[in-house]
């Protein structure tokens with residue numbers, strides 16, 4: 001049995017595909033009110049993907065259910081992950097595994113520190129899923145996941161190999177940290193600019209001009225300190241081109257009045273730079289500007 005923590009866009013996307021693949025899973029919602037809301041919809045999810053609309057019946061439960069958990073997939077936002085996993089600590093089997101799906105960095109390490117008896121894995125996910133209405137999920141962009149252990153040397157959990165490739169495009173990568181750092185750098189170079197200029201991804205180079213170039217130079221140096229040597233600028237410009245019409249996840253959060261993951265993306269990058277004694281004035285200025293923008297919208301800056 002696989003457990004998914006968090007019934008948001010990505011958690012429901014995993015649950016829907018597991019259900020379609022006949023792999024048993026249960027979704028852990030935040031509380032009794034959320035459970036009741038699903039029960040009122042007969043636990044049905046309207047799942048829209050490129051093949052059409054499917055009605056799926058999922059299994060939901062609250063964190064205080066008694067069942068023990070061997071395999072946990074954490075699908076909360078980065079800032080909720082540690083608290084959400086802590087709530088379940090008494091249910092986690094020793095030597096079980098935890099797969100973290102969060103964007104950014106910091107939440108994965110925090111959970112690994114809190115759950116030393118379990119093996120913690122992290123995924124870099126490029127799918128795009130959103131909820132047009134409660135009880136509905138749209139898989140708008142079929143992406144892929146790169147998965148690996150936080151502790152290099154830990155083998156791949158066998159359940160991952162049971163995921164059907166037609167529904168789950170994923171690959172195993174160890175060490176995983178360079179992949180997570182690369183994704184973090186891409187998100188640092190795009191997401192905060194879309195916030196402060198309130199623009200689509202494709203407009204970032206024109207809006208940010210030389211400021212983007214300075215950020216890319218600083219991020220390249222930060223990546224180098226993490227052992228990632230490939231050229232960042234072409235990678236970022238490729239992502240900007242291929243997602244030109246997208247609103248970044250951070251901008252979507254801003255428009256929906258939700259807390260963003262800024263602290264686990266640009267905040268994390270700036271803290272790491274400071275710990276390494278690396279000067280990153282362009283990134284610091286970007287972080288300040290993004291926080292100003294969030295304050296203007298009465299949203300948390302962490």
Ligand code: NAD
Pocket residue numbers: 005006007008009010011028029030031063075076077078080083084085087101102103125126127128129130249261
């Ligand atoms: P979301 O806000 O839609 O879902 C998060 C869910 O977690 C919410 O339903 C919330 O109620 C739940 N939650 C929070 N605390 C909880 C707790 N204590 N117990 C149980 N549930 C709790 O967010 P999302 O879009 O699904 O994103 C989740 C993570 O995946 C983020 O880090 C995001 O950056 C990453 N991600 C999302 C997508 C996507 O397409 N949505 C793609 C790639 C990566």
Ligand code: KPL
Pocket residue numbers: 103186187190191201239243246247248249250
């Ligand atoms: O990952 C993304 C996000 O929005 O968080 C990018 C790559 C910027 C695509 O929108």
